[in-house]
Amino acid sequence: MNTVVIGVIGADVHAVGNKIIEHVLNEQGFNVVNIGVLSSQEDFINAAIETDAQAILVSSLYGHGEIDCKYMREKCIEAGLTKIKLYVGGNIVVGKQDFKEVEQRFKKMGFNRVYPPGTNIERAIKDIKGDLNV
Amino acid sequence: MNTVVIGVIGADVHAVGNKIIEHVLNEQGFNVVNIGVLSSQEDFINAAIETDAQAILVSSLYGHGEIDCKYMREKCIEAGLTKIKLYVGGNIVVGKQDFKEVEQRFKKMGFNRVYPPGTNIERAIKDIKGDLNV
Amino acid sequence: MIKNKKIPWESFIETRAQILKQWHTGASEALDFEQSIAYLKSVPDHKNFAKKLRLAKEAGVTLIQPRAGVALLEEHIALLKYLETAGEADFLPCTIDSYTRHNRYQNAEDGITESRKAKRSLLNGFPAVNYGVEGCKQVYEQVNLPVQARHGTPDARLLSEIIHASGWTSNEGGGISYNIPYAKNIGLEDTIRYWQYCDRLVGFYAEQGIELNREPYGPLTGTLVPPSISHTIAIIEAILAAEQGVKNITVGYGQGGNVIQDIAALQTLDELTNYYLKLFGYDDVYITTVFHQWMGGFPADEAKSMGIIAMASTVAALGKATKMITKTPHESQGIPTKEANAEGLRASKIVTQLLKEQRMRSSSELNEEKAMIKKEVNALIYACLNVGKGDLAEGVVEAFKAGFIDIPFAPSEMNAGKILPARDASGKIRILEFGNLAFDAEIKQFHQERLKERGTLENREVSFQMTIDDVYAVSEGVLVGKAKGEMYYED
Amino acid sequence: MIKNKKIPWESFIETRAQILKQWHTGASEALDFEQSIAYLKSVPDHKNFAKKLRLAKEAGVTLIQPRAGVALLEEHIALLKYLETAGEADFLPCTIDSYTRHNRYQNAEDGITESRKAKRSLLNGFPAVNYGVEGCKQVYEQVNLPVQARHGTPDARLLSEIIHASGWTSNEGGGISYNIPYAKNIGLEDTIRYWQYCDRLVGFYAEQGIELNREPYGPLTGTLVPPSISHTIAIIEAILAAEQGVKNITVGYGQGGNVIQDIAALQTLDELTNYYLKLFGYDDVYITTVFHQWMGGFPADEAKSMGIIAMASTVAALGKATKMITKTPHESQGIPTKEANAEGLRASKIVTQLLKEQRMRSSSELNEEKAMIKKEVNALIYACLNVGKGDLAEGVVEAFKAGFIDIPFAPSEMNAGKILPARDASGKIRILEFGNLAFDAEIKQFHQERLKERGTLENREVSFQMTIDDVYAVSEGVLVGKAKGEMYYED
Ligand code: B12
Numbered sequence A, B: 001m002n003t004v005v006i007g008v009i010g011a012d013v014h015a016v017g018n019k020i021i022e023h024v025l026n027e028q029g030f031n032v033v034n035i036g037v038l039s040s041q042e043d044f045i046n047a048a049i050e051t052d053a054q055a056i057l058v059s060s061l062y063g064h065g066e067i068d069c070k071y072m073r074e075k076c077i078e079a080g081l082t083k084i085k086l087y088v089g090g091n092i093v094v095g096k097q098d099f100k101e102v103e104q105r106f107k108k109m110g111f112n113r114v115y116p117p118g119t120n121i122e123r124a125i126k127d128i129k130g131d132l133n134v
Numbered sequence C, D: 001m002i003k004n005k006k007i008p009w010e011s012f013i014e015t016r017a018q019i020l021k022q023w024h025t026g027a028s029e030a031l032d033f034e035q036s037i038a039y040l041k042s043v044p045d046h047k048n049f050a051k052k053l054r055l056a057k058e059a060g061v062t063l064i065q066p067r068a069g070v071a072l073l074e075e076h077i078a079l080l081k082y083l084e085t086a087g088e089a090d091f092l093p094c095t096i097d098s099y100t101r102h103n104r105y106q107n108a109e110d111g112i113t114e115s116r117k118a119k120r121s122l123l124n125g126f127p128a129v130n131y132g133v134e135g136c137k138q139v140y141e142q143v144n145l146p147v148q149a150r151h152g153t154p155d156a157r158l159l160s161e162i163i164h165a166s167g168w169t170s171n172e173g174g175g176i177s178y179n180i181p182y183a184k185n186i187g188l189e190d191t192i193r194y195w196q197y198c199d200r201l202v203g204f205y206a207e208q209g210i211e212l213n214r215e216p217y218g219p220l221t222g223t224l225v226p227p228s229i230s231h232t233i234a235i236i237e238a239i240l241a242a243e244q245g246v247k248n249i250t251v252g253y254g255q256g257g258n259v260i261q262d263i264a265a266l267q268t269l270d271e272l273t274n275y276y277l278k279l280f281g282y283d284d285v286y287i288t289t290v291f292h293q294w295m296g297g298f299p300a301d302e303a304k305s306m307g308i309i310a311m312a313s314t315v316a317a318l319g320k321a322t323k324m325i326t327k328t329p330h331e332s333q334g335i336p337t338k339e340a341n342a343e344g345l346r347a348s349k350i351v352t353q354l355l356k357e358q359r360m361r362s363s364s365e366l367n368e369e370k371a372m373i374k375k376e377v378n379a380l381i382y383a384c385l386n387v388g389k390g391d392l393a394e395g396v397v398e399a400f401k402a403g404f405i406d407i408p409f410a411p412s413e414m415n416a417g418k419i420l421p422a423r424d425a426s427g428k429i430r431i432l433e434f435g436n437l438a439f440d441a442e443i444k445q446f447h448q449e450r451l452k453e454r455g456t457l458e459n460r461e462v463s464f465q466m467t468i469d470d471v472y473a474v475s476e477g478v479l480v481g482k483a484k485g486e487m488y489y490e491d
């Protein structure tokens, strides 16, 4: 069973997308561990360790994503999650910025895939299934 | 008495501004000769000669102003109107263009003053009074 | 004197021969009826204006159409394609340039030449006659939506021949609505006759099983026109078209600004047109409505223009207009860029789509307004019939002469030009000076009372100054014009 | 257990001493009441939120206010000045960043530092506590409009102290509305207590003759919230505020999308709040309303966003909201540039100004909707009073525990999260799953019937899938979500 951890990082309370992502991933046969809003990097990592997850889907909507996601890859490695896939999506930076640039910034931080505002979750699931060989 | 000829040049039928200009100029004490819409350069010039007018106010709204106003100054001189002031206003070119440039184009054609879209006619009257020493 | 009578076929054919000689493009073989009928029969449903309008009306959705036209063929096609895709338009226009509108084809030709040199359009529209059927077919073929000619041409006979033979399935205009606001001294009898020809052409195609749409031009001068006056013209033009055999007609109305008056206008336009068509025995005409976003002066600011555009769309959707003609954020400045045009379209599109399940239900205010409009239209139509001794074509000519019908701010000398409109306290368009307008004392009193209310509220005389203030008002960001020096309460 | 009782002065003062120690800016002398009272008394009427709102309500005009806040003080001031002039705003906000909202002042401090380095704001708002009274006074002094703090802070006690002492004459928030949509596991009792403090502070200033405005946050999660639920919260927070001595309250509502339901909501919000305040003996509270432009997901396209903004403004104006919070064409992307923010404002401004003389009159549809909202609010308030044994503070805490009140899509664990909303066939927000919501069978039946109608029309089950489709719908350009694969009729 493909376990993925989802949640909303930092001081962010945007819950709607999170609830919908949970629903759609479930429907598509994933084992979804939803740690909800207001979650720290540690919350994500602990949940992934506990549930032996293959991927973490970080949502950040409120604009502080750039600060909140810093060193997340490093912390995963420290915690022994060396192979975990990291995805991030939502409105991950402050303001309307050139997405190509934003993507680069997050890829440098170690995220495997980076999604622009309003990404249709079903399209992203195709990527994820590919990456996890589902 | 200060006589001015007003009208709308070319195949242009925009009548609303013309009627309002007539009303306001009258109110301000001018002797207004309104030749109305769909007027040719000749109509303006003949009216100015007949009424011994000191200025011609050309309106052009519909976009063909640049074509319709060509050589108007030359024709005035030919007709003996050597001192007449020429004003033009409305939406005198096709589309939203940089007004500074448009102004230059019409000044080169011999217009004394050139007005941008939506000019408040009362403000223009101040210029006219100054120019005609009223 | 002109009569509302179907043009006999022989006389039509005779005139036609003359018309096709007006400019060299009239000589095209594609104008042979055999060819044009075959071509029009090949038009698929989704590119047929008349059929798409039917579907929209049945679905209760408001579809959108921009204005657009430039001098050069390739650029015109590119523009339409852009408005179809980036603009999400539902219908495409070809707005015709002003020289063509005045049958000055040589001027238009020069405009094309100069535009090629200048590498920008020096014409304010697409000179369809100069391009002829060959050019116009390219336009039709390269887009995926129904195409319509939109103009303002008193004598559009050659133009109409060319566009229909090119697969353009709708034509805007009418003998009154493309004269009074668009000409200075062309006789009404003449333009009615010209447009009877255009309608007869459409009627002929209808006999061949080809459904084309005709759209009398609703907003007239676009400036403080009371709904009953524009409705009367629309209804008369619909009847004149029906007599010539037209089966699919879109009657129009230009936004006035008061939401309830506008919705009352949209509803009564549909109701009254259907009523009068049936009354005069035209039983099989399909009627749709078109709402024009604010046709008067726009504010210079683009964001504010977008505000007006979307507000207008709200009204059109709630009033269930079948179609809406959109404006653009460049309106006050000049012919829009394609981008600005598409912005106006998309702002309109989302509003009409969001509201497609909603409509304004009746209320006492709406009912009162509808009743007034009906009473006024009935009075005006009655006056026409009366002076026309039962014939509406003759009647409307006489009614204009007598000033029984009168359109504010019109340039035409055929129009009495004696009435003055002004807004009442809630922004509804009323009449201040009636001239000879065929309203009875009761109707006049209603208008006077409403205007007096405003005068009292603003503590000023009901006078032409109100009209002037109202003409300027929207471009200054309000609906009801305020006296100079008066404080606007806005912050 | 928490009670709806005015905080005794001594206990307030005791708490205050603690609060002011939470961050070093709390130590400012400007927070001595003597100083702050003198400062607030120097605020001129046109910069007083409460007074300007009164004038607007009396004039029947809808005033506008943006959201705006950036990390750096000078930039924040420049932003507000721009929105005042280029945006023609009537009120100014200071939207507070999310770290401050969670009392993480050190994070906010870091955010300021990093923003200075990066030369762009890395915070999603203005960290008012970090700037303290000295910084916040600069904001107030350099603009010419009333200033308000807008946030989402469960514990805003220090923030409130600082902003009021700085001349900001309004504070948004409430013990329920700034908890349930904005927090995960903070107790309701706690946040109600925190906000009783904020209200008591405003009540204290009122005793000194200083009228400040308070605004319970209306839209909650901004996502398919039925009007009766947000109204109930607004009314309860108004009552809790009134008990602490607040005299000027603006109750809020977020646009739902159906024009009639939204106008019914605006009218009943005013009527019910006044009714309940009087019922509970708070006779001298001045109530105004605020309408939030669409609070759910926006479309990516800027022109379409402008369409929604102006459509919302039409509704606010016809519903006679006293104030409207505007969105921007950048909404779906991120915090807007100042230009985009001003565009949203100007599009809103012209619509509210054009329509200021107009209002929606009653109709049977409007009356039915108003009656339903009233019935539902009465049921919810009754349920709270019942479990609170007459005390609304205790009652609302218990009602949330029991799920008698339940807010869709809320992140808080204090919320049952069992109800599911969905739109009916005309786009009105109804309830699909009631959980324990305190509605009687008659009310439930009404909702079920309306949803069944839609199900029949769309030929599908009434289920969570409808809710999901409705959540996405507006960002995809429609109001009523359509089942996957279903054709939208749009062209
Ligand atoms: C109402 C209107 C119409 C009505 C006119 C009714 C009538 N017969 O009067 C109708 C619907 C018939 C119409 C038709 C057309 N119109 Co028209 N119309 C307008 C509109 C919306 C308002 C004009 C108006 O009445 N304003 C109110 C009056 C009071 O203001 P005004 O005319 O600007 O005049 C004031 C000032 O400009 C100034 N002023 C004017 N002249 C002068 C001269 C001097 C010397 C001075 C000092 C000042 C001055 O003082 C006046 C009084 O305050 C404008 C756009 C806008 N402004 O929002 C388009 C507009 C003028 N129309 C336009 C066009 C193109 C047309 C058409 C070709 C159709 C089309 N393609 O869409 C036809 C042309 C027909 C023809 N042959 O002329 C374009 C012109 C484009 C350009 N220049 O690039 C405009 C700008 C719209 C647009 N953005 O596309 N139109």
Ligand code: B12
Pocket: A011, A012, A013, A014, A015, A016, A017, A018, A020, A021, A057, A058, A059, A060, A061, A062, A063, A064, A087, A088, A089, A090, A091, A092, A093, A094, A095, A096, A115, A116, A117, A118, A119, A120, A121, A124, D067, D095, D097, D098, D101, D124, D125, D152, D181, D182, D220, D221, D222, D223, D295, D296, D297, D298, D299, D330, D331, D332, D333, D334, D335, D336, D409, D410, D411, D471
């Ligand atoms: C509703 C809403 C709210 C509600 C949230 C209610 C709740 N508790 O859930 C309320 C009103 C409370 C709110 C509050 C705030 N909000 Co808000 N909010 C929105 C809004 C309008 C819609 C969000 C939403 O629900 N969308 C619908 C869901 C279904 O879509 P979604 O969230 O985008 O998620 C989908 C996709 O993005 C994708 N996705 C999401 N995450 C991930 C992750 C991965 C890996 C993948 C593959 C896909 C994916 O799949 C999801 C499902 O389809 C957006 C703007 C917009 N989008 O139009 C602003 C927005 C997100 N909010 C914003 C802000 C700033 C705030 C506030 C700080 C207030 C403020 N300054 O105005 C506070 C923050 C509070 C906090 N501490 O978090 C900003 C963020 C700015 C930025 N990034 O630059 C936005 C973009 C608005 C704006 N333009 O300013 N907000």
